[in-house]
Amino acid sequence: MFRTFDRYFDLRPLERWIDWLNATWWFHLILGLTLILTGVAIVLWPPLLAIIVAAFLITIGIIIIVVGWHIRQERNRYERYKREILSF
Numbered sequence: 001m002f003r004t005f006d007r008y009f010d011l012r013p014l015e016r017w018i019d020w021l022n023a024t025w026w027f028h029l030i031l032g033l034t035l036i037l038t039g040v041a042i043v044l045w046p047p048l049l050a051i052i053v054a055a056f057l058i059t060i061g062i063i064i065i066v067v068g069w070h071i072r073q074e075r076n077r078y079e080r081y082k083r084e085i086l087s088f
Helices: 012-023 025-044 047-086
Strands: none
Touching: 012 025, 025 047
16 A cells, blocks of 8 residues: 655665765865865965965966867867868
8 A cells, every 4th residue: 555665766876976975085084184284374374375375376277278278179170070071
């Protein structure tokens, strides 16, 4: 007469999510500790904040330039490929 809930709920996506979290718990722990230590270091030595922000901005700027260059190369490669295909 009564049906069980296991027929109506697929727990596989939740299981995959829990497995992923279980495999990466150490990363979250290290990241949290690093952020706490960085915060304490900035409180004790305020110029550290300027150094960290400058390093972050320079790193992100370099990464964006490299990604843009690769996107341009892929677009040019695609345009050459498209011309070759359409020339037949």
